[in-house]
Amino acid sequence: MTALPPVQPPPSRDPLSEQYEHGRDLLGVETGLDSVDLVQLGESTMELNMGPQHPSTHGVLRLVLELDGEIVRQCKPDIGYLHTGFEKDFERHNYQQCIPYTDRMDYLSPLFNNLGFSLAVERLLGIDVPPRAQYLRVIMCELTRIASHLLWYGTSALDLGATTPFVYAWRDREKLLDINELVSGVRMHTSFIRVGGLLADVPDEFYGLVSEVIKTFPRRIDEHELLITKNPIWRERTIGLGVISAEDAMSYGASGPVLRGSGIPYDLRKAQPYSSYDHFDFDVPIGRNGDVYDRYLVRMQEMRESLKILDQAFNHLPDGPVNSSDRRVTLPPRNEINTSMESLIYHFKLVTEGFRTPVGHVYQAVESPRGELGFYIVSDGSNRPYRVKVRAPSFSNLSALPHMVHGELIADVVAVIGSIDILLGDVDR
Amino acid sequence: MTTAHQAEASRPVHGARAAELIARELPDAVLRRGVAYGEETVWIARERLVEVCTLLRDHADGRYRIPLHVTAVDWPDREPEEPRFDVVYQLRSLQHNDTCRLIVRVPEDDPSVPSLEKVFAGMDWHEREAYDLLGITFTGHHDLRRLLLPADWEGHPLRKDYVSFGEPVAFTHNLEWALPEQERPRDLPGETR
Structure with a gap:
């Protein structure tokens, strides 16, 4: 599985700049619809938080997953929610x-x-x-x-x-x-x-x-x-x-x-x-x-x-x-x-x-x-x-x-x- | 039936193999050796730690390849004659069915030891835990953050001077300890009792 092809740097989000309008044209976003997060669209991986209340983490384990599509690129466990000393x-x-x-x-x-x-x-x-x-x-x-x-x-x-x-x-x-x-x-x-x-x-x-x-x-x-x-x-x-x-x-x-x-x-x-x-x-x-x-x-x-x-x-x-x-x-x-x-x-x-x-x-x-x-x-x-x-x-x-x-x-x-x-x-x- | 203690007495001392190996290959790294309860402990010079652990991991007579734990023991009353913290490493060799213990002593004003995460991948979390709970810093660790406690926690709870229970209650004899300066009464009724 390969990573997504490199994309253009995300257009500026300043509504007054020319780049902003250009970016909208590029993505085919109609004027007035601000819900599309242009910055997010420019990234190839996504961070997903799993837990600490997820039922299959068997307790209170939190994982920060860096995803490339469905593939896990990096996993950072975060523990200590049950630390009792x-x-x-x-x-x-x-x-x-x-x-x-x-x-x-x-x-x-x-x-x-x-x-x-x-x-x-x-x-x-x-x-x-x-x-x-x-x-x-x-x-x-x-x-x-x-x-x-x-x-x-x-x-x-x-x-x-x-x-x-x-x-x-x-x-x-x-x-x-x-x-x-x-x-x-x-x-x-x-x-x-x-x-x-x-x-x-x-x-x-x-x-x-x-x-x-x-x-x-x-x-x-x-x-x-x-x-x-x-x-x-x-x-x-x-x-x-x-x-x-x-x-x-x-x-x-x-x-x-x-x-x-x-x-x-x-x-x-x-x-x-x-x-x-x-x-x-x-x-x-x-x-x-x-x-x-x-x-x-x-x-x-x-x-x-x-x-x-x-x-x-x-x-x-x-x-x-x-x-x-x-x-x-x-x-x-x-x-x-x-x-x-x-x-x-x-x-x-x-x-x-x-x-x-x-x-x-x-x-x-x-x-x-x-x-x-x-x-x-x-x-x-x-x-x-x-x-x-x-x-x-x-x-x-x-x-x-x-x-x-x-x-x-x-x-x-x-x-x-x-x-x-x-456990x-x-x-x- | 032989008792557990007879069995322990007849068994070779745990860690003796490692101690012999270090004494043979890196004699100047050994500060002290001691046997107690069938286990041998080696006190190691701080700057030679990575070298010693690499030797224990790779040498055919050692093969200590499993990091069991890293922790520290706080002896605050020992300063300044001797360093305050004992940083304790425990390794296991499957090939020779042995476990060994290394101790590095570090002082209060510079509680740092070289990180072993490049030698054993599993040392990463153990070192973070020791940093979190005892404030030992591991130089060269790629991500030395708190592990078990929240990131904004103050202090290192497993140090002996960290009071973990109760609330400080102010009496006339311990006001300086129990209250911050702005909350201390300006003049006390009567100098002393």
């Missing part, structure tokens, strides 16, 4: 109080934020989490990954006009949110994973719900795939679109399905296992071309891999406590408080001022549904983090968007945004 908030709360803040960053997969923050603090403190808590963390995280991918699947198909997948995805996501509600009392901002372990052990109904998910979801995912994987319209709209090479994806700091869609089998659960992910056998699906369709296939396959991990973790779930026995971070049980002075002191200190961490800095990353979610925590020895930097996966992935949509049609921008699976709460923090 969580990193500043962390600095004036003690470590336990920070956990609910982490929920609200990536609000579709809050457990990964809890987990990343807790793991980082546990490393600072040198605490080990009991095996049962580690396995339950894995189970809850993988359930959340499926829920997050289902939501992505539903909404990105909806962006391209497929309404049915959205309803099917919602039906299944409900089952997973029910489990969240059962274990933590809330459906989204669970704060279930705490420093040193979990909020509490799971209730008995949990086993029935999870085994039902493990039993029924493979069929359900087949159903989802049946709807759009071989759908000619879906393939037409996504294959070969929004391509990013492995080289570029790395340079932009992309991670998660965006990086794996470009053919790089990097998954932190495999590469740097945390929370006993090394006990489970699973594969890392990758794409070949790095286009929208490949990222779709990677996510669908990831849900099946998550089910594999769930199955193994659930069937080998160890018994035991779900909280560290380290009294610095865990409240002592009631009967211990009655008999032991030390326990009473720990209880008092933990409730009134929280716990202190040694001086130092640590970077801990987890593989969230969107990619590498990292927490860089600097501690000055007090009961509050001195500085927390959240390495948000959506932030880096979104910064590659201008590269992906360059030269694509404007109608396809929507499909590309959907395929990155951004503005995660981007803006």
Whole structure:
């Protein structure tokens, strides 16, 4: 597609000048009709504002698109509409109080934020989490990954006009949110994973719900795939679109399905296992071309891999406590408080001022549904983090968007945004 | 079952590969090295930063090609003995499955570091964020504007001297801090209490 041929410089808009009359003659504008903007007609590209209220920007993303006809010549994302200053908030709360803040960053997969923050603090403190808590963390995280991918699947198909997948995805996501509600009392901002372990052990109904998910979801995912994987319209709209090479994806700091869609089998659960992910056998699906369709296939396959991990973790779930026995971070049980002075002191200190961490800095990353979610925590020895930097996966992935949509049609921008699976709460923090 | 901490102790230190590489190839760029929590940090001279990162990206022993984040940590009490800001870079190498951390220290009166956007395309936004929230300027950046905050925002919120909560309330002992000059009372009832 070539640019429009160069045009004459726009005529002056001063009604008294000769040029103005000449310009009118040239364009065949009748005298008295001033509605034609002569300056606009002289330009070959147009700026279009997309968002921040556009439904397919998945939140409050604003894009300034420079269009040449229907072709996107340049795309400038404008972010920050959801900036909440969580990193500043962390600095004036003690470590336990920070956990609910982490929920609200990536609000579709809050457990990964809890987990990343807790793991980082546990490393600072040198605490080990009991095996049962580690396995339950894995189970809850993988359930959340499926829920997050289902939501992505539903909404990105909806962006391209497929309404049915959205309803099917919602039906299944409900089952997973029910489990969240059962274990933590809330459906989204669970704060279930705490420093040193979990909020509490799971209730008995949990086993029935999870085994039902493990039993029924493979069929359900087949159903989802049946709807759009071989759908000619879906393939037409996504294959070969929004391509990013492995080289570029790395340079932009992309991670998660965006990086794996470009053919790089990097998954932190495999590469740097945390929370006993090394006990489970699973594969890392990758794409070949790095286009929208490949990222779709990677996510669908990831849900099946998550089910594999769930199955193994659930069937080998160890018994035991779900909280560290380290009294610095865990409240002592009631009967211990009655008999032991030390326990009473720990209880008092933990409730009134929280716990202190040694001086130092640590970077801990987890593989969230969107990619590498990292927490860089600097501690000055007090009961509050001195500085927390959240390495948000959506932030880096979104910064590659201008590269992906360059030269694509404007109608396809929507499909590309959907395929990155951004979450503005995660981007803006 | 091995515990997470035993596993961490037996694993090679993260970033040791990068630290060795820089110490071998560009020894004069290294100011300090330190290991904590299984992660090695290298303090780099500011003017050698681009050179060091290019080395880490391209050298076969490094291949740190993924920029993870750029941020800064503000230590206002450290001035003037030591520079106030730690600018922290974290890179990841997929080939060697490693992550490394570099720190550049910059003083309050000249908080600038060379931009790395020519080395890693993804540094563009991270540097804008650090500029926005901490006021670190990245020389050579093509478009250093605020990213998350509105363009007309004043101040850099993640600096420690930026008060982010509450309203200043005027008492007799803190009038100069709490009120602008024209709003301060001319004469106070009683000199002091």
